[in-house]
Amino acid sequence: MTANAVVSPIPRQDSHEPTSDPVAIMVRYVRESWAVVEPYADRVAEFFYATLFSIAPATRELFPVNMQVQRSRLLRALVHVVQMVDRPDDLIPFLRQLGRDHRKFGVVASHYEAVGMALLAGVKQFARGAWTDEVERAWAEAYTIMARAMLESANADEGPAWWNGKVVERQRLNRDLAVVRVQPDFAVPYHPGQYVSVETPHRPRMWRYLTPATAPRDDGLLEFHVRAVDGGWVSRSIVSASEPGDMWRIGPPMGRLRVDRKAGRDVLMIAGGTGVAPMRSLVEHLSRWGENPKVHLFYGGRVRADLYDLETLQDVASTNPWLTVVPVLETESRVPGMERGTLADVVTRYGAWPDHEVLVSGSPPMVRSTVSRMLVAGTALDRITYDPFTVD
Structure with missing residues (x-):
């Protein structure tokens, strides 16, 4: 499993009044324990990956050789998702998309189990006194909800794990910005507003999310707008080094941005x-x-x-x-x-x-x-x- 940077959830006003709702209790335990751990997030990430690669060495092949950029992404993505377990209308469709997307890595059920073990081990290591049996049970239950939704979706999807596409044009707009047009072998079935993950030959195993800037076309051509961001290994290589003829891999479409013309709003x-x-x-x-x-x-x-x-x-x-x-x-x-x-x-x-x-x-x-x-x-x-x- 891998992921790109995550937009932190918008702050919410959590109620601390007593409740018997098991989901609310689970979420409260997860959020309160993560607040203790978050100042040590970088160290948690190092511990997480060391534990994961120790208990499941095969997972190392799912990640890029250089882990500098990747270090905290998966951990933060996992925590972000786990903290959303009380918002099923938002979370479950996203997890289903994420599960389909992760098929491109060859992820199997045992990998999810190993990731869950490493996640709990990392949080426990730095939560110290805040880690109780109730907190451990809450993290385990939340992660199980996430993993089950992703696995069920991945197993049910009969489409390809990725599409091959050839770069046909790179238009450099300025030093840090380029428009790149890619022709897939077969049209990618995305809705306007959705994004896809891409892997380029210059940065193998470093998948990056890009959004097609055009609506789906009959010929399947995709247009991406890419800005080279500070520390962005993939974006900088795309802007500076992509050439016609480069072969990309394109993951399944994801995302919730869309306009319902019939909604009346x-x-x-x-x-x-x-x-x-x-x-x-x-x-x-x-x-x-x-x-x-x-x-x-x-x-x-x-x-x-x-x-x-x-x-x-x-x-x-x-x-x-x-x-x-x-x-x-x-x-x-x-x-x-x-x-x-x-x-x-x-x-x-x-x-x-x-x-x-x-x-x-x-x-x-x-x-x-x-x-x-x-x-x-x-x-x-x-x-x-x-x-x-x-x-x-």
Whole structure:
């Protein structure tokens, strides 16, 4: 099992009143014990991997040779998922997607057992006095829920574990940003707004999540927008070294961002930087119909160059009256036609958007700050959708 970086869950107000609900009790034990352990997360991760590779040496082949970047990803992903066990409507569909995605690694049932043992061992090692029989039982039960959902989904899926695709073009927009177009052997069955994992020949076994920026096409061509982030081994190699003819592997589609045209609700889209990719895919898909919900798309960045896809979106808006595009800049104040401030600032100036479905995509800090500010402004949490996994 492996995973990319995780957007930390939005802070919640947990009740400490006594309860007999076994799920609530389990979640409370997990969260309270993790709060003790979290300051030592890096050391927990080292202990976790050492334990995993000791009890199940075959799992070492599932991970890249260089573990520097990978070190804390799986552990944080596991903890994030375990802490969501009281939100089954959000968690179970995500786990099913994750289980299908993990087939590309050749993961089997014994690997899940080994990961669970290593996870509990790592948390126990650093929880020390906070680790009790009740806490251990809570972590074991939460992990079992996660593993069962993933395994059942993986076993039921009859589709391919991955698709092969050939890079046909790399367009370098600037030093840190590139558009890469990939032609799969067979069309990947994704919905607009979903993301996929990719493995490139330059970074074997280092899978990275990317979102197609275009709606599904008849020829299956995929377009990815990739920014080279600090410390991003995969993203930097894609931007600087990808060439036509490179063969990629593409994992099963995942993600919850989508627009239901029949729901009767207007849509608010909030995108930062390359987080515009799923929004552009959704907008392109919607443009195939004449009538749609009204869509307000706030597209933000620090400087004008970050809004690299603005003209494309404005072209769509010019012929589709249901779409309004609002560009937002944090640091440049003299660019005409731009709102000034962070996305969180600008979006909440307009209010709580109570009658809208809200889709958010971007860096982890941007997602956290924007969603948190919207909750404070009065937006209902169940109206906000964002995906927990992001770049590098």
